[in-house]
Amino acid sequence: MFFRVIFIFNCAAKAGLSLNISDSCPSMCKCAPEEVIHCNRAGLRALPGEIAASTVSLNLSNNYLRILTTNTFRNLTFLHSLWLDGNNLTFLSPGTFHALGKLRELDLSRNTRLTYLHANTFRGLLNLISLDLSHCNIFEIHPLLFSHLPSLESLNLASNNMRYVPQAFSNLSSLTRLSLESNHIEAIGRDSLKDLESLYDLNLRKNRIWIIQNGAFTKLLRLGVLNLGHNFIADLPNQLFDGLIQVKTMHLEANRITDIGCTFRLLLNLRNLYLNNNQISSISDSAFSYLNKLHFLHLSKNNLSSLPLRLFVELPKLKYVFLSHNPWKCDCKMFWFLRWTAMFRGALEGLDCAFPSQHNTTALSVPHPMDCTVPPELESKDKCGAAGTSMAPGPPAPTSKVFLLVVTCHTWYFARRWDSSVAMF
Numbered sequence: 001m002f003f004r005v006i007f008i009f010n011c012a013a014k015a016g017l018s019l020n021i022s023d024s025c026p027s028m029c030k031c032a033p034e035e036v037i038h039c040n041r042a043g044l045r046a047l048p049g050e051i052a053a054s055t056v057s058l059n060l061s062n063n064y065l066r067i068l069t070t071n072t073f074r075n076l077t078f079l080h081s082l083w084l085d086g087n088n089l090t091f092l093s094p095g096t097f098h099a100l101g102k103l104r105e106l107d108l109s110r111n112t113r114l115t116y117l118h119a120n121t122f123r124g125l126l127n128l129i130s131l132d133l134s135h136c137n138i139f140e141i142h143p144l145l146f147s148h149l150p151s152l153e154s155l156n157l158a159s160n161n162m163r164y165v166p167q168a169f170s171n172l173s174s175l176t177r178l179s180l181e182s183n184h185i186e187a188i189g190r191d192s193l194k195d196l197e198s199l200y201d202l203n204l205r206k207n208r209i210w211i212i213q214n215g216a217f218t219k220l221l222r223l224g225v226l227n228l229g230h231n232f233i234a235d236l237p238n239q240l241f242d243g244l245i246q247v248k249t250m251h252l253e254a255n256r257i258t259d260i261g262c263t264f265r266l267l268l269n270l271r272n273l274y275l276n277n278n279q280i281s282s283i284s285d286s287a288f289s290y291l292n293k294l295h296f297l298h299l300s301k302n303n304l305s306s307l308p309l310r311l312f313v314e315l316p317k318l319k320y321v322f323l324s325h326n327p328w329k330c331d332c333k334m335f336w337f338l339r340w341t342a343m344f345r346g347a348l349e350g351l352d353c354a355f356p357s358q359h360n361t362t363a364l365s366v367p368h369p370m371d372c373t374v375p376p377e378l379e380s381k382d383k384c385g386a387a388g389t390s391m392a393p394g395p396p397a398p399t400s401k402v403f404l405l406v407v408t409c410h411t412w413y414f415a416r417r418w419d420s421s422v423a424m425f
């Protein structure tokens with residue numbers, strides 16, 4: 001059967017019959033090469049009839065298409081890529097794409113009248129890898145909408161009207177990228193994301209998130225990038241990020257965070273941490289313990305007046321630290337910091353009092369050295385520990401008592417820690 005079809009096709013082609021594919025290029029479109037049809041900005045209100053069934057790529061961007069029916073794409077069974085962005089789509093009939101079993105990429109973005117998608121809208125798209133639904137006005141998604149998309153790897157739902165994380169993500173086990181940026185989501189439930197076991201990049205930036213249930217991220221064992229920037233997050237409970245063992249980049253900038261406790265303690269692969277533009281006034285002294293890969297730390301635009309002793313001392317990979325726009329008090333509590341900066345090989349920005357020029361230290365607003373006694377915090381224990389887990393390395397072995405020996409030297413102070421880690425200073 002298969003061979004017979006090929007045979008007939010060949011005969012027809014040789015005889016120069018009606019199989020000249022270029023002939024079927026709609027007049028308002030460009031077809032080059034033949035299977036790639038560009039009908040973008042062609043003023044189309046409906047799909048042109050003459051589109052060849054062999055078409056592989058069809059660009060219908062920026063037209064006036066309004067309704068797609070089950071017949072619209074029925075014959076285009078070879079289609080790999082379909083762009084329908086920037087149209088006036090209001091309704092996608094259930095089964096619109098059912099013949100497009102080879103489609104890999106579908107762009108429906110910028111259809112601002114698209115508000116609701118029926119459960120069977122995407123039925124048949126068994127090989128779809130990338131789906132763009134950004135910049136529409138979707139406010140509700142049927143729980144089974146994506147259950148027909150077993151191959152989906154990238155889903156963009158940015159800039160819509162969603163107020164909650166839809167239930168519809170339950171069968172997307174191949175999904176690696178998900179954007180829900182610029183919606184109106186307020187909460188992340190414990191089960192909202194639980195089936196997204198392949199997810200690498202999760203973008204929740206610019207929502208109104210203020211509640212995240214503990215355990216919301218525990219199943220995201222492959223997540224590498226988590227963007228929670230520009231939300232209303234105020235609390236960071238210690239268990240919040242449990243499970244994110246692979247996360248490399250965490251965005252928490254522009255939230256309402258006031259304290260950093262032990263929330264980051266198990267993020268052993270964290271390299272970039274954005275905490276700028278919050279209201280952080282206190283950081284636990286072991287907040288960043290075990291973050292052996294931390295490379296980039298952004299703490300600008302907070303409410304920090306000092307940093308706890310040794311906060312950065314055991315971060316071997318730290319290269320960039322941003323500290324500007326904080327109400328720093330360069331007093332005794334920050335002695336450790338002055339000496340740490342002398343050893344630090346990376347770039348440090350924004351804590352000016354730590355950088356007096358060599359011959360002029362009058363800018364230093366430190367108190368008289370005799371006022372500096374050993375602050376009680378020096379003896380504090382690692383508050384984070386590795387509580388309840390066996391994955392984190394143990395806290396550093398307790399060191400001997402700490403002595404602070406203060407010497408005046410052109411109002412420059414040297415304090416010395418008399419223990420095994422003297423070399424760090």
Ligand SMILES: *[C@@H]1O[C@H](CO)[C@@H](O)[C@H](O)[C@H]1NC(C)=O
Nearest residue numbers: 015016017019020021022023
């Ligand atoms: C196919 O179409 C092209 C361009 O329209 C034309 O130049 C060519 O002669 C046609 N070939 C046949 C066999 O009709």
Ligand SMILES: *[C@@H]1O[C@H](CO)[C@@H](O)[C@H](O)[C@H]1NC(C)=O
Nearest residue numbers: 038040041059060061062083
């Ligand atoms: C489709 O057309 C739009 C212009 O309307 C263009 O910006 C876009 O790059 C095209 N897409 C592809 C894949 O060629």
Ligand SMILES: *[C@@H]1O[C@H](CO)[C@@H](O)[C@H](O)[C@H]1NC(C)=O
Nearest residue numbers: 049050051071072073074075
């Ligand atoms: C689809 O192809 C059939 C023949 O196989 C044809 O009769 C029909 O008009 C085509 N439909 C569209 C929408 O092109």
Ligand SMILES: *[C@@H]1O[C@H](CO)[C@@H](O)[C@H](O)[C@H]1NC(C)=O
Nearest residue numbers: 063064065066088089090113
């Ligand atoms: C888009 O569709 C709506 C009806 O759904 C219509 O009122 C409007 O004129 C259309 N806009 C364009 C540019 O075609």
Ligand SMILES: *[C@@H]1O[C@H](CO)[C@@H](O)[C@H](O)[C@H]1NC(C)=O
Nearest residue numbers: 143144146147148150170171
């Ligand atoms: C998820 O997919 C499985 C098969 O892979 C199917 O049995 C199940 O019904 C689907 N669940 C939903 C909610 O669609």
Ligand SMILES: *[C@@H]1O[C@H](CO)[C@@H](O)[C@H](O)[C@H]1NC(C)=O
Nearest residue numbers: 258279280281282303304305
């Ligand atoms: C900044 O921190 C101080 C305590 O260090 C607190 O009294 C003040 O209210 C904080 N300001 C803001 C805007 O959070």
Ligand SMILES: *[C@@H]1O[C@H](CO)[C@@H](O)[C@H](O)[C@H]1NC(C)=O
Nearest residue numbers: 356357359360361362363364
């Ligand atoms: C030392 O710094 C102060 C304030 O920054 C400045 O006014 C003064 O001229 C400087 N003195 C010298 C000797 O550079």
